[in-house]
Amino acid sequence: MTSHLHALTLDALDPSRLAGFWAGLLGRGLREDADGAVVVLPADATGLPLRFVATREPKSARNRLHFDLTSASADGQRETVARALELGGRHADVGQSPDEQHVVLADPDGNEFCVIEPGNGFLAGCGPVGALACDGSRAVGHFWSRALDWPLVWDENEETAVQHPAGGMKITWGGPPLMPRSGRDRIRFDLVVAAGGDLEAEAARLVALGARRGAAAEDGRTVPLTDPDGNDFTLRAAP
Numbered sequence: 640m641t642s643h644l645h646a647l648t649l650d651a652l653d654p655s656r657l658a659g660f661w662a663g664l665l666g667r668g669l670r671e672d673a674d675g676a677v678v679v680l681p682a683d684a685t686g687l688p689l690r691f692v693a694t695r696e697p698k699s700a701r702n703r704l705h706f707d708l709t710s711a712s713a714d715g716q717r718e719t720v721a722r723a724l725e726l727g728g729r730h731a732d733v734g735q736s737p738d739e740q741h742v743v744l745a746d747p748d749g750n751e752f753c754v755i756e757p758g759n760g761f762l763a764g765c766g767p768v769g770a771l772a773c774d775g776s777r778a779v780g781h782f783w784s785r786a787l788d789w790p791l792v793w794d795e796n797e798e799t800a801v802q803h804p805a806g807g808m809k810i811t812w813g814g815p816p817l818m819p820r821s822g823r824d825r826i827r828f829d830l831v832v833a834a835g836g837d838l839e840a841e842a843a844r845l846v847a848l849g850a851r852r853g854a855a856a857e858d859g860r861t862v863p864l865t866d867p868d869g870n871d872f873t874l875r876a877a878p
Contacts, residue, residue: 685807775812
């Protein structure tokens with residue numbers, strides 16, 4: 640592997656406000672990147688920074704990926720929901736049934752996320768952010784396992800999941816039917832080439848695995864790509 644998943648990038652109408660919501664909800668710190676992105680810092684070495692970048696386009700369709708937050712107890716689940724609402728979140732309807740035990744919410748920009756009930760075995764030991772749940776095919780789960788060199792921890796009935804070798808949050812793909820695509824993805828993977836690695840060589844490796852690439856930035860330090868399902872992601876040169 641010559642690149643790693645460095646961050647998740649989220650488009651935001653007001654990056655400082657949205658980053659503040661997620662920092663407050665997750666109990667994390669904030670900083671500003673050199674490029675002006677507002678970053679919610681990870682909780683530990685297996686966590687991912689969340690980079691919030693400005694957009695003028697309001698959210699117009701359901702996201703193809705969302706966070707699943709875990710709960711240690713029923714009281715803990717209620718506290719997480721209450722804290723999200725106090726910070727500016729709201730309840731959301733994505734077609735869930737009334738008897739579902741998880742709670743579906745949206746952040747101030749309308750990005751959906753779930754607060755999972757206690758006792759969920761699949762997310763046991765994954766931490767407060769149990770999963771990044773993605774709409775996607777089995778093929779794209781296998782692509783990301785190879786691209787990141789993360790083992791598949793689930794591969795059944797068209798559903799797949801990968802996890803960092805040291806543990807932490809799982810990334811899952813739910814299989815068909817897939818949601819219709821509507822414009823640019825508001826939440827995107829941000830990969831960085833390992834120190835000493837070659838940007839173009841790594842872009843070529845990802846293309847060989849099934850990605851498609853766009854034109855590199857003029858400074859030669861960023862390559863936009865899409866995975867086999869057409870999801871946008873970015874490959875950056877090592878800092």
